Amino acid sequence: MKCIDLKCEYQRNPIGIDVKKPRFSWEIVSKKKNVIQRAYQIQCSNNENFEERYLIWDTGLVSSNQSNQIVYKGVELSAFDRVYWRVMVETNEGASAFSDVAYFEMGFLDTQWLGKWITSDVKFHANEQCPILKKNIVLTDTPTSARMYITSLGMYQSAINNNKVNQDLLAPGWTSYNHHLQYQTYDIKDMLVKGENEIAITLGSGWYMGRIGFKKDGRPENRYGDTVAMLAQIEVKYADGQSQIIATDASWKSDQSAILFSGIYDGEYYDARKESTKNYDELSWVRVYKPENQFDIVGQVTPGVRVIDEISPIELITTPNGDKVLDFGQNMVGGVKVSAQGNKGDRIYLKHGEIMLNNEFYNINMRSAKTEVLYTLKGEGVETFEPHFTFFGFRYVKIEEYPGDIDINQFKGIVISSDIEYNGMFSCSNDKVNKLYENIVWGQKGNFVDVPTDCPQRDERLGWTADTQVFAATACYNAMSVTFYDKWLKDVIFDQLPNGAVPFVVPDVMRNSGTCSAWGDAATIVPYTLYRFYKDQTILERQYDSMKKWVEYIRAQGETETLWNTGFQFNDWLAKDGYGLSTRHGATPKDLIATAMFYYSTTILVKSAQILGYSDDIEEYTDLAERIKQTFNYEFVTESGRVSGETQTAYTLALHFHLLDEKNVKIAAKHLVELVRREEHRITTGFVGTPYIAHVLSKNGYNEDAYRMLLNEECPGWLYQINMGATTIWERWDSLLPDGSINPGTMNSFNHYAYGSIAQWLFEVVLGITPNSGFQTFNIAPKPNRLLSFAKGGINTLYGRIESMWEINEETITVSLAIPCNTTAKVYLPGICEQDLDETVKYEIENNELVITLGSGNYVFTYSSNGLE
Incomplete structure (x- = not known):
């Protein structure tokens, strides 16, 4: 039994973190079954040997099964402190030894930078050469430790003695620059030598002042400023205890690089003939620069590009x-x-x-x-x-x-x-579905370039909020996505308008472009998704006011406070149930979608208030949600259970969000499946309905229809794209038409991950893996179907790896599971397999399903396939 994969703020051995009370996590591994942590002990030291005199926090043995989100409560940490830590646990199956030692290192915290912002002596424009800022420094000895702390207005690449420092690309990343700017921390000890060293920082326009966004406000460039600049501080320590600090100031010099132009949309021009051969003494002096905007400079929280x-x-x-x-x-x-x-x-x-x-x-x-x-x-x-x-x-x-x-x-x-960790896996007996999943992962990688973008290729590449929220759960199944979204959600707070409106894109380079349902709902859906997967109450609590402001914004929009029937709506974007190839908004009534999403966000707000203990809000918004539901049924549902619009999306939202009266649930589900079968299992939903429709079918007794929709190879459908040679997910169901010609619509990205949200259904229904809150408890309820002969996959959680596999033979189904230590799974199997279970297995029957509660370990269940669809 041992503790492994120690993390601080979700990172292994991070340096330059700006969290005053960082959080710890670890995994427990053991060959024994049913292992549950009963207690833990964390020790933090400012020395690797953990002698008592060096300890700055020793929890002693704490009775708890908590193994992540544990907040540091030791001696107050100061800027640049390096802390070593280790953990041991006691479990119901014995105790571990102390783990291997991990460490974390603080960043600036509240300490002021000693450096000043500097820029080239020649004012930089986006269509001129990129400048290089240089400094020759002399070290009195070989350093025992050295850190570079650096950020920029624009992008930077740093080098020491002609060796590239930052492996992060496009640094310092894209944030709401008017409010906060990230800095990076690099270990440069092995790059520096005793004697003279050359520091060279090349700057580019990037998102800060290059062309980005649309021209609606007449400002295709210089969205945040018109000058690239940099701020850096190098801290060197020697064996004798002495230290040396080199900071950016007027003593630095500047030169022009061979990069004649570099822009996000347009590319790069490089003329190697213009690579500088000037001596250091021949260079121009830099210009000290004072940024126009007041912003916080914060340590990077997510792995860089x-x-x-x-x-x-x-x-x-x-x-x-x-x-x-x-x-x-x-x-x-x-x-x-x-x-x-x-x-x-x-x-x-x-x-x-x-x-x-x-x-x-x-x-x-x-x-x-x-x-x-x-x-x-x-x-x-x-x-x-x-x-x-x-x-x-x-x-x-x-x-x-x-x-x-x-x-x-x-x-x-x-x-x-x-560079987040991709550890989700799904495969099955259908090679085209396997290719689909591969394409979904490629789409996520391509659109996770510092911010969650809609597309990575054309003159857009923006943080569209709807794309982000519909894919968030899939992203968390595919990869450890929490810090990536954490960074972006901070910008949601910064760019949310005073009246609560959430812009179409975040960061908001379109400048108050507007808002609408399903787009602005990212403010509620994404934080709650992170709570479901990681039980990160810190993020949920930070975002709560933003979530509440969004719900209150909607509340103020309609003719009544429970009906959103005003303003612009993207609606069920790019749905195929409208008319003509250029249709964008779909056929579902826009007021229906807006009000349904209003209800969904309000119910999420209620759940969040319950988690955080905000009793007044629980009462108020529970009442609001109930009244929105009543309004929805009055406005959009007939007495016979039909939903306005008679579209796949209309029925899907009404059923998935539990908006219908109980008497109408089966009726509406029947109408939905009739629509699906009428289309021969072709999907006609757009961005809003697609994430939920397969879930609704499976949950309401039409699991085979969900499978058939997945496996449909005609347009519109997921496997149609595979047959047409797709290697990522398309923006439109028919970006390429069946005859091989291109869709004539003006928007036609071939790497747009929204429709890849079907992977959530692959994990939650086909494999059956669903979190409760953070996966310490979770469900495994696979729903096999004979249209596939097997399916298998798994995800890494903060507790370890969960795996689920099933295989259908002629007469039996075999389900194989792996459950990590310190977790408990409720496994749902068909009631017909009760007679085949070992007598030692504890179970109960719920709604004709066998419910088995299992602790950690590997398990195999085999039961009759009679009655399987």
Whole structure:
């Protein structure tokens, strides 16, 4: 028995955290079954040997089964403190030894930066060269410890002695810059040497002042400011106890880089002939800069954007028009690393696109985004280039110019994403469904580039709120997504308007663009989703006022306080039950969707108030929710149980949100399945209905219809996209039409993860894994169907890995489960298998289902398949 995977604030051995009372977690592993933690002991020390004189917190033995979200309560921590910690546990099956030692290191906390903001002596514009800010420093000895704390207005890349410091790309990341800005902390001890060292920081415009968002306000550039600048502080410690601090100030110097232009949408131009050869003494002095906005500078809370993979092209295509196009075989996000040898002034010119149309390169769907790279050679041997401050969503790369013959081995696709842990897994007997799940994960990686975006390729790439909320649960099944969303939710608070409206996009570069149902509901849905998966009460409590303000905003909108029937609505975005290929809003009545989502957000607010103990709000919003339900039934439901609009989404929302009177539930479910069968199991829902429809079918006795909808290969449907060659999830069900032509709509992304929300159903229904709150207790209720012969998968939780598998043979079904230590699962199986259970198994019967309560361990159940759909 041992404790493993110690984490502080969800990270392993983090440095530069700005949480005064950080939280701890660990996993328990044991070969024994039914292991439950009874007590824990945490020790924190400012020295690795944990002698009593060095301890700053020793909990003693605490009677508790809690193994995560445990708040530090020791000696008050100061800026830059390094703390070592370990844990041991007592369980019902014995005690562990103390774990291996972990550590965490504080950031600035409330300490003031010693450095000043500096910028190039020449005022920087987005269409000019990117500047480099430099400092030569002299160290009196080899350091025993060294940290670089750094941030920027715009993006930065840092180097010491020509070695790249930050593995984080696009740093410091995108936040609501008017309110807060992240800094990163890097361990640079091994990069510094005794004597002279060169520090070089290159700056790019990035989201801060480059072209981002739409032009509705006439400001395609300089959304937050018109000057790139940087702030840095280097802290060096020596063996003799002495220390040295190097901070940004007027003594730094500036130069121009060879990056002539770099923008999020348009790409990058690099002229290697302009790489500076100036001596340090020849450089210009920097200019000390005072930012216009007042903002907090906070430590990064989520893993940065990193290179997560490299892909080789699978083919060099010569098109009918004679163009040369590389196919990387996968719609990916990042850039291309290319090598070439040529004469001075030769050029490499690349354009990026997602599809081939009629065997020709196609990137019109990028709209105004140029998505190009232009590299000019200096003519000195083999030269290698990859972009610095931009990224692309692409599968195909058109080579407009290249010196000499094209060798595909000289090209690598560099895949980037926020570097969170992907540990979810799903597979089954249908290879097309397996490809679908693979595409869903690729879509998440491509749209998790520091913020949850709608798409990663065209002139958009914004934090659309609806896309975020419909995919949040799927994202948490696929990966450890909590810190990623934690960062984004802080911006929801900052960018929410005083009246409670939540912008369409966060960060809000569209400047108060508006709000509507299902988009603004991200303010309630995402925090509560994180609570379900991670039991993070800290996030829920921080977001609660924002959640409440959103519900109150809706309450003030309609003709009455329980009906939202005013204003603009995106509605069931891109649903296929409207008319014509260009239909965007679907056929479901917009007032129905708005009021249904109003009810859903209000019920989430009630649950959150119950968790947080806000008794007054529980009473008030329970009453409000009940009155919204009454209004919904009065306005949108007939006496015979029909729901206005008669669409898949209308019935889905009414059933999934429990809006119907009990007498109408079975009737509405029957109407829904009739609609589904009438469409021959083609799905017609849009962004709002899609996340829920399969759940509703399975829950209401139509599990086989949910499976058939999943497995439908006609348009619209998930496997239709697979048959058409998709490697990610499309924005539209028919981004490519059945004849291979492209949908003529002006919005046509081939990497848009909203419809990938079906993976939540794969985990919760097919595999049956559902959290209660944080997975210390959870359900496993798989619903097999003969349309698949097996399904298997699992997820990593804060307690360890949960796995579920089932296989259908001719006469039996075998269910195999893995349950981690310190958790309890309620396993739901058909009542018919009661006679086959071992007499030692404790169970009860609920609603004709067998309910077995299990502790940790591996289990196998085999029962008759008679009666299975």
